Amino acid sequence: MMWLFAVLIVLVIGGVAVVAAGYGDSLSVEFDDRPDVVVPAEGPLTAEDLGSIRFTTVVRGYRASEVDALLDRLAAQLAEARADTSPRDPDDDGD
Numbered sequence: 116m117m118w119l120f121a122v123l124i125v126l127v128i129g130g131v132a133v134v135a136a137g138y139g140d141s142l143s144v145e146f147d148d149r150p151d152v153v154v155p156a157e158g159p160l161t162a163e164d165l166g167s168i169r170f171t172t173v174v175r176g177y178r179a180s181e182v183d184a185l186l187d188r189l190a191a192q193l194a195e196a197r198a199d200t201s202p203r204d205p206d207d208d209g210d
Contacts, residue, residue, distance in 0.1 A: 154185070159192055 154164050168185070170177040 154188075159196075160189065 154160060154168060170181050
């Protein structure tokens, strides 16, 4: 009986080694099935847009690329808004 278990263990280890080495059927192609963060592509973002954002969670938090892209867009939008509303010097006549 002991020999039977030894043979079974050797066969299982051999099967795992064959699969790990890539023999047999190959693995299927992996597709990214994570949903994208949906925000309007054009125009300024609104409070409602920001309130509806849900980032995809991964093992150690959120997908950094999604967060970085949104932060870059918001920084550019805020810089543009600040430039548009900056006070003008009354002595400056535009020349």
